[in-house]
Amino acid sequence: MRRRPNYLAGAGSIVWLVVVGLPLYVMLAATLRTREDYAGKGPVSFPDHFTLDNYTGAFDSGFGRYFLNTIIVTVCVVGVVLLLVPPLAYAIVRSRSRIASQIFRLFLLGLAIPAQAVIVPMFYLISEAGLYDNLLGVILPTAAFCLPMSALILSGAMRDISPELFEAMTMDGASPRRMFFQLVVPLSRGGLSTIVVFSALQAWNGFLFPLVLTQSEETKVITLGLYNFQTAHGIDIPGLLGAVTLSMVPVLLVYLFARRALVQGLMGMGGK
Amino acid sequence: MTTQLTSAPPTAEAPRKARRRPEDSYAAHGTRPGFLWALPATLFFTLFAIAPLIMVAVLSFMSWDGLGSPEFVGTDNWKRILDDPVMIRSIWLTLLLTALGVVLQTPLSIVIGVWAAGHQRNRAVLSAIYFIPLLLSATAVSVLWRALLDPNFGIPARMTWLFGDGNLFGEQASAIGVLAFVSTWQYTPFHTLIYQGAARAIPPVLYQAAEIDGAGRFRQFFHITLPQLRNSIVTSMILMIVGGLTTFETVLILTQGGPGTDTTISAYYMYQKAFKGFDFGAGSAIALCLVIAATVVSLIVVRVSGYDKMRSDMEGVS
């Protein structure tokens, strides 16, 4: 399609490759070397002593458990979002009620509420509900903070459903519920996969809620496990980066096997 | 209708009016969902986001260290934080970092996104690699870069011609630079994807027509690609701004707000006041400032972009 090769873009793409790739190389290299080798030669060098201890070490320090917790949190958050957002978006897009439009405003404003801002009362809310140090106590607020963006994305997707289709179903005498299940849900699959990806990433990488709302080993998620590698008086960088690499693996697998869905889900966030 | 919706941004006034139809005659009673459909999500959101927000507002007028019971102190906390030079500066720093993020990431991700939208094989491979930082959490990214930028053992030690004595975290300007760079590194892939998707959706006809007119690559970019991406630019910028205002882990791990208080942005200052200083009253006041700032900024962007008009727009459509 293009007339001549774009040298400028080519050069730029290589520069960016270095910027993105170097840290990733350093990370992988660090995870394969001993702590002594790393401390001795610094992060940018090539490792001398190869070892897999950093990976086994991560599992010894409980990463298996953290993985399980993170997966539970992610699945539950996605579940809550999938349960709540489609009817919400449906009402936003199709309802004639004034209340529904006020609700949409509420969620638009909700976009601007940073999780940090409400963390103090959140702690007491969760604590009073007896959910402190309980994964459910992480799931509920995380899901709540996924709602505004998900509502925005999904209502955007539902708007793209051709009005003629609604018209046709109306002629059929279909109830709002039937339209929802037979028309709206199947036709907003793209938007649905976007909100799944969005909320899954939020839950997977969530930091602040687990930091404040959990404490014990039994409820620890991966991001906290990473953070806690950094104790007050010292840090094992190769071990830490080994853990970081491990924490990437599930997302990487999803990426490899469901690349199209994931990328399209993320692209969908650009909105139409 | 459909093409119009997907390709053209619903921002301009004229086309919207043109699309508006008289009140639908076919919308018989009972075929539209009531607001009850929105109720579960709204209640859930109110309980876990709005209610805590109201509690923050109340707490900002109280004195509390987390141990005893909170005491009402009037506008004491507010006077204190509005007199606090660190607080005032933290707002500016937050805005500066947010602006830097937008300024750095927007052109970069547009260029890379448009480039990656091409269907060449090497581009597919490279953009797959570009994507990887997105898989890392902010925590992991910060830890990684802290190690890489160590003055004695990291990159600065090998590139002294560029970094001098490598005191990147010891000066305000360079510390801010590091924060902006690391955020860019982490979030550019994400915005790139947004643009990649949008660029692919641009109808090839437009380019073909331009080629016939003899427009060069740059003219095509500025006259076709950029205008077509307008809507994505707005979305991506809202995400950048909200993300920028709430940056937290990056500062916590990379600079801890230092040197001194030189990179203490509002979100981090709030965390410091509340969870290190156990001054929950002042912390809540800062949190509220943050919410107000974020709301104002998003309102402006929403107004400018026409996001809030979407509903009435939709009304016209159906």
Next chain:
Amino acid sequence: MTMRTRMPRLVAGGATLALAASLAACGSGSGGSSNDGKIHVLVYGDSANKVEKQIVDTFNKTSKVKAVLDTIPGADYQQKLQTIISTPQAPDIFFNWGGGSIKPFVKAGLLMPLDDFVKKDPNLDDKFLPTVYNSAVVDGKPYGIPMRGTQPVLLFSNKDVLAKAGVKQPQTWDQLLDAVRKLKDAGVTPIALGGGDQWPTLMWFEYLYDRVAGPGLFQKALGGDKDAWASADSKKALGMIKELVDAGAFGKNYDSVKYTNGSSPALVAQGKAGFELMGSWYYSQQQTDAKDFAAKGLGYAAFPTVPGGKGDPSNVVGNTNNFYSVLKKTKHPEAVAEFLKLMYSDEFVKAQLSIGNLPTTTTTSQFVDQSASPEYSRFQYDLVAKAKSFQLSWDQAYPQTASTPMHQAVQQFLNGQLDEDGFIKAMQALPNE
């Protein structure tokens, strides 16, 4: 058509059920409630936990009321503790640093004074070194029983680097300044400093103030006498710190160096720096990161004396010890008292020594040769046992609320963002209640 309409509903129903089930699954399997007839012991989570586990197991063998060990890992122990201590999730016994770390809890009436326990079992007082025991005494009453070990701050060095530059381990301040000059001439950073972490910088202030003015100045300041910071002694100590910085002792990029990512210890281990002032845990850190160096090249000594200073040369600063404190509302005070008695047991002392900690019981000296590194343990023990005063780290002595502004002030004084007056003002503004 009916089939088709029913399907989604079934699917939706199924999804709801599955979700409810998974939520219920999430809900189970959580920890931490203190009404379960057990005593909950909350400690800072790190590699030393294995000894705490062992002690809990020993206790549970004989006790009817069982103990449960809970940990909060990482650097945010203190924050977490303060957020939960007045909630139902509060433990019965918890780990702390004594001093300011428990003062707010005492003021809030949450802690149990231990004098009754001590009356019943005087060993709970007599079996510990007094300099250490006293740092958990608040308003004349003991609130903590020492556990784990003492962590004095020592001046570590790379012996080879020192030898090459013709420098001996400095005994006095002037010798230290001389060593700094020589090391600088030899092309190495004289003193490694993890300024990015801020608290390593504080150690220099703690020692110089103690050497110049004696422990009294800080005690006065902590007691609320703000003028102490503006005194002549205070200014003298600040002048000496400035002198050290201006001599290039810490190099130029110390604010970008961290101790916590292993960077400053690596400088010393690799011969790029001569000295580092750090807590006694430095030794085991070097053993993990640079085994050969720790075995052959790592030197350690007490902080140099300052001629004409008011502080006793034997004084040390650092983390005097960790302590167990008890919540007033515990339902099993007898069991708690029995548990605390284990802290001076031989089993405890031996187990701590075996992992490199140095307990401060009076019996430690009998077992010190069984430690993981006997020579080093002996040196530390003698240092602490002979010390006239053991100043608890300033950031632990002050309430937790003061630590952030204090850390910022020392960093800013060192890098020149604050001058003498600015520093004095910052310290005077610290909350001491």
